[in-house]
Amino acid sequence: MIFDFNLHKKIITSNHEFILHSECQSNAKRIAIIGASGSGKSLTLQLLAGLLKPLSGSLKIDGKLYGDTTQKIWLPPQKRDVGVMFQDYALFPHLTVAQNVAFGLQNHWRDPNRQVNELTEKWLNRMQLSHLANHYPNHISGGQKQRVALARACIRQPRWLLLDEPFSALDTELRQQMRLEVSDLQKELDIPMLLITHDKADCDVLADEIWRMENGKLSRQ
Numbered sequence: 001m002i003f004d005f006n007l008h009k010k011i012i013t014s015n016h017e018f019i020l021h022s023e024c025q026s027n028a029k030r031i032a033i034i035g036a037s038g039s040g041k042s043l044t045l046q047l048l049a050g051l052l053k054p055l056s057g058s059l060k061i062d063g064k065l066y067g068d069t070t071q072k073i074w075l076p077p078q079k080r081d082v083g084v085m086f087q088d089y090a091l092f093p094h095l096t097v098a099q100n101v102a103f104g105l106q107n108h109w110r111d112p113n114r115q116v117n118e119l120t121e122k123w124l125n126r127m128q129l130s131h132l133a134n135h136y137p138n139h140i141s142g143g144q145k146q147r148v149a150l151a152r153a154c155i156r157q158p159r160w161l162l163l164d165e166p167f168s169a170l171d172t173e174l175r176q177q178m179r180l181e182v183s184d185l186q187k188e189l190d191i192p193m194l195l196i197t198h199d200k201a202d203c204d205v206l207a208d209e210i211w212r213m214e215n216g217k218l219s220r221q
């Protein structure tokens with residue numbers, strides 16, 4: 001199995017209870033989770049990334065175990081080998097493009113300077129950002145911000161990718177271009193990718209299999 005997870009979580013507030021039971025077994029390398037607002041997509045992403053802990057559940061990607069509550073294992077985000085790209089890109093405004101990309105390597109290498117510089121250059125170049133290395137995020141376009149976020153996610157050589165509504169901040173024309181760029185990148189890295197979206201057009205370009213999230217439950221479409 002490439003994707004093999006089962007995540008159970010309960011959110012209880014004073015006037016609301018939400019039960020998530022997100023289960024997926026798939027041999028597809030690129031899957032998309034599509035669903036309405038409030039259906040449980042973000043909770044699933046946070047559990048997959050290790051930002052939240054489930055009540056119970058397990059997570060294996062491409063045969064590697066990242067969590068199993070019966071064995072009391074739930075690895076933190078930095079140990080999940082995952083490259084995550086969030087909806088708003090989560091770039092640091094006070095860091096330059098190059099520093100944002102290099103940030104992906106924080107605490108990751110013993111010999112920071114040489115390795116970080118080499119890899120940062122490689123990824124700036126790969127994402128056509130070299131000429132913007134010293135710019136700040138506020139002074140670059142939406143598509144360029146997305147490339148910075150992708151470079152930062154990929155510089156750690158992740159074993160899988162998790163993308164949360166990656167194109168929602170872009171205009172229609174740029175969306176299609178960036179979909180193709182992300183698709184090329186995934187093929188080049190040849191690693192599993194899970195995409196969360198509410199846009200069917202994302203699935204057409206980026207998903208081999210589509211799963212639907214409805215009221216906290218995931219099912220193959």
Ligand SMILES: Nc1ncnc2c1ncn2[C@@H]1O[C@H](COP(=O)(O)OP(=O)(O)OP(=O)(O)O)[C@@H](O)[C@H]1O
Nearest residue numbers: 011013018035036037038039040041042043044198
């Ligand atoms: N921190 C929280 N506190 C209270 N309720 C929460 C919290 N996080 C999520 N929920 C509830 O859990 C349910 C699922 O939320 P989730 O954010 O996963 O939806 P979503 O499918 O990602 O929606 P959207 O597309 O709008 O981001 C919702 O009913 C939401 O109100």
